[in-house]
Amino acid sequence: MTLLLCTTAGAATAQTRDGSGDSYWGAIPPPADSVSAVFASGPRPVWETVLLVPYWIIGLPLRLVAVGVGEGVELLDGSGVASTVAGWLGPRTGPFGVIISARAGGLSGVGGGVAVEHTELFNRPGTAFRGRVAGTFIGDFRASGAVRVPFAERSLLDLGTGYRFRNRVRYFGIGPERGEEDESLFRQRTWWVGGEVTGSWGDQITTSASLVFTSVKPLDAPEADQDGDDPPITVRYADSLPPGFGETSNGLALGAEIMHQDVTDTGRPVGGGIRRAMVGYFRGTGGETTQFWNVRGELQQFVPLWYRHHVLALRLLASWMQQIGDAPIPFTRLITNDDPDLLRGFDDFRWRDRGLAVLSAEYRWPLWASERAEGAGLDLYLLTDVGQVFSDFDDIRGRNLTFSYGAGLRLLTAAGFALRIEYARSNEDAVFRLRGDQIFQTFRSALYHGRDPNPAR
Amino acid sequence: MDVTRIPRARLVPLAACALLVSAPGVLHEPLRDAPVVWYADDMRTIPEPAERDPHIIRAAIDATLFRPFGRFFHPGRFVRRVGTAFGGDHVPAAANVNVLDEVPNSSWFTNRLGLFPSAPAVAARGPAVGEGPAAPWTVIRPKTVGVTPGFNIRDANGQVWVIKFDVVGFPSMATAAGVISGRILHAVGYNVPDDRVVTFTRDQLQISPDAEIREDDHRRPMTHADLDELLARVERNPDGSWRALASRFLSGTLVGPFDWRGRRRDDPNDRVNHEDRREIRGLAVFAAWLCHYDTKQGNTLDMYVEEDGRRFIRHYLIDFASTLGAGGTGPFPAACYEYSFDIGASFVRALSLGLFEDPWRQLERPEGLDEIGYYESDIFHPRSFKSLEPNAAFANLTDRDGYWAAKIISAFTDAHLEAMVAEGRYRTPEAARWMRRVLAERRDEIVRYWFSRVPALDFFTYHSGALRFHDLATERGILDAEGTRYRVRLAFAAPSRDLGPSTAWVELERPEVELSVSTIPGNHQPFIAVDVQVTRGTRWSHTVRVFMAVESGRVVALER
Structure with missing residues (x-):
């Protein structure tokens, strides 16, 4: 029997507003x-x-x-707190800005700071003030202030002063062959005042000259550390304290630098580099007879790789101090592996000597980007550092070279680099760092940015 | 898999899982010889609800971190996910579909192009009623903050419109996208505002005495200088006029956005969890088509309306400026490919050590077309779409939901798309051509994908002793009809859906079955189950089962 069913098709009508x-x-x-x-x-x-x-x-x-x-x-x-802080941290919309910094790991421990900047003092564009205060929970403290005055055409005058106290400085002895067991502790107080003139020659070349008075005083480690695993310098080296310990080293440093830079992006540079050459002269004051020359050369290159924003960052630097006369260079002024000349994977100050040669490499690739590939985000990187301090060029040989490796994250904002978190290992140690600065593309104009005015940098 | 070779001890948990998981999916209602339900009874009068005002950052954190975390560890989802190996879905089936697996009309959705043939010009008209805003326009409220400024106006007819502009440097991009996507989503069936592209000149603007501008901590009357300053910050046409998107204020009382998950507790009509509404789940497919990535709560709106003497909430989708490759802050290539904070994608990139590059990073905007953003069909895949925030409803998309959406998309002909794109009023014909082409190519990709997962045999109707159906894949030009064959078998079905013995499979020349109960073995029952399969030359598809009432000839249920 065939089904004879009624049809379900109704009259053909257009859809009405009610959906029928x-x-x-x-x-x-x-x-x-x-x-x-x-x-x-x-x-x-x-x-x-x-x-x-x-x-x-x-x-x-x-x-x-x-x-x-x-x-x-x-x-x-x-409560408005978020918008206020966001306003401070976001892209600067006016001449006034606040920069919050944080740090963790390394010898200075956990801490943070704040920098304020005004780039239109007295309603003059380019005339700027920058003040910075930072500290850590283990007692490190720094404060600096500087003004910048443009003059002539494309020239700047920076005048600045600063103070830094470091509570856990290491001394392992001098030279590339000192072992971990030689570690000792001391404290160091530094202050400085000086000026720097910078001139730009075209878009890529800058020259600068600086005159800075510095005062460095090493102090014994605090009582609390006398029985620790890391003895104070006066205990470990009771019979052979390094030259300059217990004395304040005062002196004037005169420096000159030329730099060629064809990279400006501090976030995800995909090419170009920085070439710096510097020469300095230091002369003790107030009865101190120390004199030395120092020279420094640095090459940084960003090599684009197979994909956009995949980059090999290379940094090669060599620094040397040449003593003049008989007065030894105070050990606090010797070159050491401290920011930004790190040998990552080793503690800061692990080595000291008159020379330093370091090759750093970072392979960077994007991990996350907020909306735009060029915008705020995170980059991941693998790193390796090879190098050593030396007092003689013969010291730069295979068995003396240190090697470390690791990985890190770079936090980038629309304004450029903001923060790095990295972990590095060596045959001696593993060091974690959280920093608001980087070893590549460090700011020039050290006085203005409140960096230690070590003449070798 | 040869089940007989699996050790019995292993079969027990597998069978338990299968039973657990598939149970909710197969619990169909008993068959009834009754008219099909085409209307959800969700427009009853309710008291006026309070306005919802979810905090935008909190909602984003919740959607991006906590809700995905909760879903990942949800034991019910986990068990169901295991059950997908046995033919189940990873979530319960959509809760608001009728016996034909269609979405009834409701305060959320009205079936339009998916069920009703419609002329392109009619479909493209969207919700537009009458003409656009009539001059002169009185600015009643400026919007000076944000990337792109704008203002609200009252036109000569007393209608209030929101006026939005393109991002500087990207002429026509967001305004065209906003209108085109709005018209498409309206044709699909969603409630959307009446958005239009408008052009105006400075002399047709006047300022209401009540218009105020915020300055620091206080407000002051808006001046013509303020208006000039505002207009100086937006794209201007070469002839000195301005192009903008005008969005008519929705009628009713604004009661805030709807959440993509859960229900509105102060709305007694809102009885289906939003993540279980098919049209909300299926929006994932339309969003993929249109690259509608900014599907945050804030781009939805509930309006307390009065219609036909009843007062209830009507649910809207709003603001489509971030679609079709455009963006509220300008176009960017990651849109639609990654969440704004995509832990999974970042993890893969970390593990790959940078030796793999996401295809979206290689995207370029079409050369010479400054009105077009990152909207393409080269690397597009229907399942690769991601909105800015993970979406609780999109995460519940099942194959049946996806098929339903794809079926509607397949109803958009090239002529429909041409008419829709024309509403965007691109400045150059090249831009319009590009948009039409990519929309069509993405449409085809989506339809091809979902029709390969669920057989596109649909719209079963009974006429004069024959059950006819439509093979949408061939009818709508997605697949070649050559080599396509159908087969069918019949069985009596009890109201409980228990089947009697079936006939053998019989191949069909056309999508039409001559029904004869005399050929069906077993005892006579009030319903007939018609199993239909299709092959495109390789193997037979899953079965689409249709139940018919012997007495009335109604199609009373459909199972996919």
Whole structure:
């Protein structure tokens, strides 16, 4: 028997506003109780409810965290704190800016700081002031202030002063062959005042000359560390304290530098580099007879790799101090592996001597980008450092060279580099660092930015 | 897999999982010989709800971190995910579909092009009623903050419109995208505002005495200088006029955005969890088509309206400026390919040591077309779409939901797309051509993908002793009809959907079945189950099962 059924097709009408009409399924009638129903989510199956009991219990802390985070966000935003801080941290829209910095790891420990800058003092564009204060929980402290005055055409005069106290400086002895077991502690107080003139020659070449008075005083480690694993310098080296310990080294440093730079992006540079050559002369003051020359050469190159923003960053630097006369160079002025001349994977100050040669390489690639590939985001990098201090060129040989490797994250903002978190290992140690600076593309104009005015940098 | 070779001890947990997981999916309602439900009863009068005002950053953190974390560790989802190996879905089926697996009309959705043939010009008109804003325009509220300024106006007819501009440097991009996507989503069935591209000159603007501008901590009356300054910050046409998107204020009382998850507790009509609404899940497919990546809560809107004497909430999608490769802050290539904070993608990049590059990083905007952003079909894949924030409803998309959406997309002909794109009023015909081409190519990709996962046999109707159906894949030009064959088998079905013995499979020349109950073995039952499969030359598809009432001839249920 063939089914003889009524057809479901209604009259062909256009769709009406109420959703009825002649559809591909046939006629859809106007709304009526017979073609309407309440839809509702069904109950959860019993098996799922049973499984969810432990999920709810275990997940309770997370939900509380979520609520806490949410309430915190609303509170910060509602009170205006978030927008105020965001205004400080965001791209500068006016001449005044605030830069928050943080650090962790290394010898200085956990800390942070704040820098303020005004780039239109007295309503003169380019006339600037920069002040910076930072500290760490182990007692390191630094403060600096500088003004910048443009003059002539493309020339700047920086005048600055600063103070830095470091609570846990290391001394292992002098030379590349000192072992870990030679470690000792001391404290160091530094202050400086001086000026620097910088001139630009075209877009890529700058020259500068500086005259800075510096005062460096090493102090014994605090009593609290006398019985620690790392003895104070006066205990470890009681019979052979390094030259200059216990004395304040005062002196004037005269420096000149020429730099060629064809890279400006500090975030994700994809080519170009920096070439620097510097020569300095130091002469002790106030009865100190120390004199020395120092020279330094540095090459940085960013090599684009197979993909955009995948870069090999290379940095080669060599620095040398040449003593003049009989007065030894105070050990606090010798070259050491401290910021930014790190041998990552080793503690700061692990080596000291009159010379330093370092090759650093970073292979960088993008990890995350907020919207735009060039914008704020995170880059991941693998790193390696090879190098050593030396007092004689013969010291630069295979068995003396140190090797370290590691990986890190670079936090980038629309304005450029902001922060790095890195972990490096060597045959001696593993060092974690969180820093607001980088060993590549360090700021020139050390006085203005409040960096230690070591003449070798 | 040969089940007989699996040790019995292993079969037990597998079978348990399968039973657990598939159970919610196969619990169909008993068959009833009754009219198909085409309307959700969700427009009853309710008291006016309070305005929802979710904090935008908190909602983003929640959507990006906590909710995905919760989903990842949700035991129900995990068990169901295991169950997908046995044919189940990773989530319960959508809760607001009728017996034909369609979405009934509701305060959320009205079936349009997907179910009703419509002329391109009609479909492209969208929600537009009458003409655009009539001059003169009175500026009643400026928007001076944000990347792109704008203002609200009251036109000569008393209608209030929001006026938005393109981002400087990207002429026509966001305004065209906003209008085109709005019209497309309206044709799909969503509630959207009446958005239009408008052009105006300075002399047709006047300022309301009540318009105020915020300055530091206080407000002051807006001046013509303020307006000039605002207009100086936006793209201007070569003839000195301005191009903008005018969006008509929605009628009713604004009660805030809707959440992509859960229900609105102060709305008794809102009884289906939003993540279980098919049209909300399926929006993932439309969003992929249009590269509609900014699907945050803030781009939805609930309006408390009065219609036909009833007062209820109507649910809208709004603001489509961040679609079709455009962006509220300018175009960027990662849009639609990564969440704004994409832990998974970052993890893969970390593990790859940079030896792999995401295809989106190689995207370039079309040369010479400054009105077009990053909208392409070369690396597009229907499942690769990601909105800026993970979306709880999109995460629940099942194959059936995806098929439903793809079916609607397949109803958009090239002529429809041409008409929609024309509403965007690109300045150059090349830009319009580009947009039409990419929309069509992405449409085809999406439809091809979903039709390969669910057989596109649909719209079963009974006429004169024959059950006819549509093979949408061939009818709509997605697949070649050559080599396509169908087969069918029949069985009696009880109201419980229990089947009697089936006939053998019978191949069909056309998508049409001559029904004869005399050929069906077993005891007579009030319903017939018609199993249909299709092959494109390789193997037979999954079965689409249609239930018909013997008495009335109605198609009373459909299973995919």
